[in-house]
Amino acid sequence: MTEEQSYTTEEISKLLKISKLTVYDLIKKGDLVAYRVGKQMRIDATDLEAYKRRSKQLQSSGQRIPTPHQTSASGTQPGQGDFQATSLQSTTPVGSAHAITPASSAHTMTAAPRHLVITGQDVSLDILMRHMEKQTRDIRPLRSFMGSLDGLISMYRGESDLVSTHLLDGDTGEYNLPYIRKILTGRSYVVVNLLSRPAGLYVQRGNPQNLQNWTDLSKSELRLANREKGSGARVLLDEQLRLHGIPSTGLIGYETEETSHMGVAAKVSSGEADVGVGIEKAARLVGQVDFVPLTQERYDLVMLRKQGNEAWTESVLRILQSSEFRQELQSFEGYDVSRTGEILYEA
Template sequence: MHSVRLNYTLNHHSDKLSPAADSMLLRHPLMDLLQAVAQQGSISAAARALDLSYRHVWGELKRWEDVLGHELIVWEKGQSARLTEFGDKLMWAERQTQARLAPQIEALRADLERTFAVAFDPDAHVLTLYASHDDALPRLREYAAEQGLHLDIRFCGSVDAIRALNEGRCTLAGFHTQSPSSKTSHTAKAYQDLLKPGLHKIIGFATRVQGLIVAPGNPLQLHSLQDVARTRARFVHRSLGTGTRVLLDDLLGQAQLDLHDLNALPDDEPSHTALAEAIASGRCDVGLGIESTARARGLGFAPLLHEHFHLVCLKSALDTPATQALRDLLQERDWCEALNALPGYAAHSSGDVQSLSALLPWWTFKKSKKAATVAS
C-alpha cells in the first residue's frame, strides 16, 4: 500500500502554464512525464514538449520506478516508448481523481489563493493572539478581516497566553482580571511574575460580566457561591491556568469559602462554551462563566461581577503597523457598537494604551538610594 501526500505550488501571475497543465487542479510531476511520453512516443520528444532535458526526464522516470517498485516505461531499442500496464493504470487513476474530486479541489485551491493573497498584500496585516476563551474575540476576528487585519487567535488559559507572549510564540495575549485586585490575591500571584512594567504594554479591550451559569430558570435559586456550597449543587470547574479558575479562587476567598466547600465534578472544562454545554446536558448544575455564553445557550445566569479583559503586548511591538492597525480598529464606533451589543460586554478604553501598574496595582516602585543618587 503506497501513501498519498498532497502539496501545492505558488506561481506569479506572469508564469504561464500549458493549457493542459493549467486545467489540472491537482498535479503530480510524474503524471506530467507519463502523459508526455504516452502522447509523444519517445523520451526525447517528451522532454522537448515539457521543455526539459532528455537526461532529466529519463532520470526522473527511473527514480520513480525505484520509488514505486514497478516499471513505468517499456524500454525497447528502436521502438516507440510506451507505458507499461502499471503506467497505464496510474494514468487511469489520475483521470479518475481529477474527475471525482474536481469540485473539492477547486474549492480548496480558491481558499488557498485567498489566504495567500494576504501575504502578498502590502496593506494587509497578521497578528497572532493567544488568549483566554472569550466570545468577543471571534467577532473581532471577523470584523478585522474585512479591513485587512487578520487575527490568528488561539484560545488557551490566561497564564499560558502570557507565557506564550513572553516566549515569542505570539504578538498579543488576552487575559482578564477582577478590578481591583489586592497584592495578596490569587490574581496577583498568577500574573505578577509574568507581567513587568516597562516590558509589557496593556491595550484596553472590554469589560464583561462573569457569574454563575445555571439551568434555565435557575431552579436551584443559585445567586452566590454561598448558595452553591449550601445546596451542594454539582459544580463544574474551568481548567487550571485559566483566568476564570484564578478568579474563582479569589471569589471563594472573598466569600470565606475554599474549593472543598464546593461539590465539584472530577473533570473540568477548557472553555466557557464547554462548561455551558455540561450544564445544558444536565451533567452538572452550575459553573462560573461569562454571561454571553449562558445567553447564547439559553441557560440561566446569576451575575457576580464585572471584570476587565485586557490585551497585552511587548513594548517593542506596540507601534508596529499590525498592532497600530488593531488599536485603531478597536476605537472605531462600529466595532464598539458591535461589542456593546454582546450580552454582558462593554467597550472600555478600547484601543487605548493603559498603565499596567495602575490597572494591576500590586507592584511597588521604590527608588533605591543608588538610583536616586545617579538621578540627582
C-alpha cells in the same frame, strides 16, 4: 504516503511528539508549511516529510534543528503541564484554502505576510481579526483558544503576539494588571481595554438550589462544572473560594475541567452539574440555563512593544478606538464598550 494526504495540527503534534504550541510556532515562523481549509489548519504529508528531511540534514551537519522550543520526552514543553490544547482560526470563508508560505521562500515574494497569534475565546476577537485583515494586508492573524493565564505565559515565551485576559486579583479587586506585571517582568508592553462583561454563576433553570452569591458555593453536595486551570473563569472561582474560605474539596466535580464557557453552561443545562462560573453570553447561547450575575469583569488586550511590532500595534489601537468597531461590539447584549480602546497601562 501520497501528495493528497494531509494532517491536522493535532495529528502533527502526535507524529512529531511535540506540543501543539510548538506546531503552531513552527507554522508561524515558516518552518512548517500549512494552509487553511475553512477554519482548520492542514499540513500536507509532502510538506511534513520536507520539514523532517531539513531537520535531519541540519542534525547530521551539527546545526541546531529549527524548532522554536525544546520539548520533554512526553512531547510537552517544560512547565506546560497545565496548558490546554489550542486551535488556530482565521476568518477566511469556510471551504477556502490559503497557504502559509515558509520563511525559506519569502525572498520569492515581494511582501510575505507576518503571522500574529491572538489568544482568547471571546467573539470580540473574531471581530478584531476581521478588521485587522481588512486594514493590514501585511499580517495574517491566527487564533489560539487558550485561557488568560496561559496566554500571558505564552507571550512571555514569545509564542503569542496579542493576548486577551480577564484575571481577577482577589486581594486588590483589580483585573489583569497584577498578573501582567508579574508574568511580563522586564518586558515593554501596552494594556488596552477591549470590553467589560457580566460574569457569575450558571444555574439550572429556575435556580432550584437558590444560588444567589459566592457564599452559596459552600452548600453541601453541590455539583460543579469547572473550567481548566489558567482560564479567567477558573481564576475567578478560585479567588472567590479563597476569599470566602470555602474549601474546593466540598465541590463535587471541581477536578473535572471544561475548556470553554459554553462547555460549562451545557453541563449545567443538561443537569449534569448544579453550578458553573462563566460569562452571561454563553448562558444565552446554550439556553435552558439561568445566569446569576455577580461581577462585571474587565476584558483587556496585551501587546508587546518591541522592534518590528510598531506598525501592527498602532493599527490595532486605531481599530479598537474606532466608532465602527465599538458599534459592532455594542450589537452583543451585555458588552460594555465605554472604555474600549482606552490604554490602561504601559510598561
